Amino acid sequence: MSSLTVLTTTPIKEIIFTISFADRIHSSQIESFTNLVDDKYSVRNFIETEIVTERPEKPSAENTNQQWILKCPEENKIINAKQGSLSFHKIKEYVHFNDLMEEFSRIWETFEKVVGHLKVTSLSVRYLNFINRDVDESDEDLVSIQIQHPFDEPLSTHIARIEFNYKSDPSVRANIICAKAKDGVQNGIILDIILNKKQSELADIEQLKAELLRMRAIKNDLFFTSITERTIKKYSHE
């Protein structure tokens, strides 16, 4: 629909890029990777959990899972590195997509330098938006995804999810979630757009960037199709 529309303020609250991979990597490799990550990620947490399928006295490397969570408090960014995936979060204030893409690409490049070339299985781009709802507004005023029901009363809470393959690129699976929620004291709606693309190969950083840019365009299309003209005006004037 209005993919060229530019909002002057943004309802985006969090952006997450995730690369999933099939290879099993050693926890020491993840640790080596974290040592190469920029020092601005000053808060570092290691979490290890044991998955027990037998008696505890029979531990196995297959039954443990380690993950590192690195936080950059100044820039509100998070890296989550664990067995099977690497995620990059940007929370709170908006940052241009290209800047995030460049940083994520550098992080992935560093990761592969340590663990070697990985067999990537999927790529995910997720945008979590929170659309403020004023007292005189209904959900229908703000988003075009609705739950139909036969009851007279307005819903006090709801969570709706729709899932489909994107029409012009069926390799991208879209999940759109609409949930009535609060952000602090502000009432509103979470509009969560999750795009997953199965990959058989991610040859290099340029291919990663190209895939991310394609998914960004899809995200924009789905976002503007999911909101109403009223919401566009709301975030074009505030």
Next chain:
Amino acid sequence: MSENLEIIRLKQQLAQSETYGQTYIDLLDDEGLSTFSSPLFGDLYELLQNILSVYENLTGFQKQMLNAVFNAFNNLRKEIDPDRLKSFEHYFNQDNELLLFRSTERGIVNIIFNPEDCIAYSFISKEHGGDVLKFYYSDQDDFEGLAYNFFSY
């Protein structure tokens, strides 16, 4: 099977959000931080991951003992009774203690993880008498009995 895996994957993805992961849990689970009634947690492993992620300041001792308690929960479910486990809630108090607790018609049952020394199991009965307090100092202690008692009330 593949559909189930897709659903589990989606649930994990929803909870992955730093900003709204907890909101999703609350939306899908009226009991707030309670556990097995939440469709976000397909198994004990996911739940343990979530607790470790939420409470970043747990000490090594608390993590070790929490692992041991979850091992016991898992053994209880696998080897004694798959329906034995019931929903419980968790909380981190101002004394840096992690609490797993259940409120039942008969009273409140707690497992309290002290930062360094021990974990305590307590049952506070709503009736006169019947209170229980036990301490565990090592992950080699009888956690099977602890798990059994925690879900007995």
